[in-house]
Amino acid sequence: MDKRLDVNRIHDFGVQISNSYQDVNEVAKYMMSLFPNHVVFQRIYASFLGDVMNNENEAIEILARVKAYLESANNMHKLNYLNEDKFFGYNTGTAIITITVTPRDIGNITNASYECMKLLGYRHKEIKGKNVRTLMPKILQDNHDSFL
Secondary structure (H helix, E strand, C coil), X not given: CCCCCCHHHHHXXXXXXXXXXXXXXXXXXXXXXXXXXXXXXXXXXHHHHHHHCCCHHHHXXXXXXXXXXXXXXXHHHHHHHHCHHHHCCCCCCCXXXXXXXXXXXXXXXXXXXXXXXXXXXXXXXXXXCCEHHHHCCHHHHCCHHHHC
C-alpha cells in the first residue's frame, strides 16, 4: 500500500467542502425561516459558520439573536443552551472536533463531541487544548499544519 500523502486529493476534498457551503447556507436560511426560535439548530449553524467556514461575523449575529431570545422573560429557563460545553455536538450522532485556525494558534482542539470521545477513547479535558496532530497517524502529522 502506498503510504505517501496525496496532497492534491486532500486539496480537492477541501475544495468540495468549500463549494458545498452555498447549499448548506441556503438550507439553513430556509430552516431558520420555518423555525426562527429553534435554539439548538441556530447554535449548531453558528458553530458551523464560525468553526468550519471561518465566517465569525455571521456566527456572532446568529448567537446574538439566540441570546436575545433566551434572555427574554418567557425563555429564561432555556439559558442552559448557552453553555458551549453542554451544547457542542448536541444529539448529532457524529464525531466532531473543532480546532483553532489563527496565525499564532493552529490546530489546537477547542471542542469535541461525545461521539468523538467514545470513538477515540479520550475524555474531553484530556484532549481540549492539545494539537489535533496528536490524534493522527504519523504520515499526516508532519504535513497537517500546511493544509490549514
